[in-house]
Amino acid sequence: MLENQSSAFLDDVSYPLMEDFYTIQGEGMHSGKPAYFIRLAGCDVQCWWCDVKESWDESIHPKVKTGDIVQRAAQSGAKIAVITGGEPLLHNLEALSIRLREEGLKVHIETSGSSPLSGHLDWITLSPKRFKKPLDEVFPYVDELKVVVLKNKDLEWAEENAKKCPDEATLLLQPEWETPSSIGLIVDYVKRHPEWGISLQTHKFMNVR
Ligand code: SF4
Secondary structure, eight states: OOTTSOHHHHHTOEEEEEEEEEEEOOSSTTTTSEEEEEEEOOOSSOOTTOSOGGGSOGGGSOEEEHHHHHHHHHHHTOSEEEEESSOGGGSOOHHHHHHHHHTTOEEEEEEOSOSOOOSOOSEEEEOOBTTBOOOGGGGGGOSEEEEEESSHHHHHHHHHHHTTSOTTSEEEEEEOTTOTTHHHHHHHHHHHOTTEEEOOOHHHHHTOO
């Protein structure tokens, strides 16, 4: 546990970083809010439709100290930091999450849930992938379940995961950007199953990264 370590010690912990930038959260319940995105490198899930394949190999990305990442996040003025990837839970997020919180940011994460939870997290978005299923230990902490839907089979997958989430978790279905034909399927399903809602990649409609 790193909670009792000094800020200087935590700032020295480094993570493979693909990119970090201040933008608008485009997806899910916090869609439309400004947020500082921290995209950690490394992913062992390997979805064929992944739109950040360049994040998979962490060895091609620099190791960046927590202190540098947190300083940039704090200076951006953001109130929310979103740790994403890649699969961010391949890394122990304690140092990064503690320091982000110390600087007054809420810490959100977007994960497939396929590796153990770590860090101090204010909002957990589980985006489960059939290619590497979420660990059972992750489900009790899920705030938002967001399932990418391309075809009917994905709706069964969504329900399978929803059963394991807390009752109060927000349930969202999201069309895959390159497969807009699934929108009709999702709209029809949500109308018949109103416990679900729809998440769109609104940042892509706005053409912001
Ligand atoms: Fe891409 Fe995310 Fe799937 Fe990894 S889990 S392959 S980063 S979509």
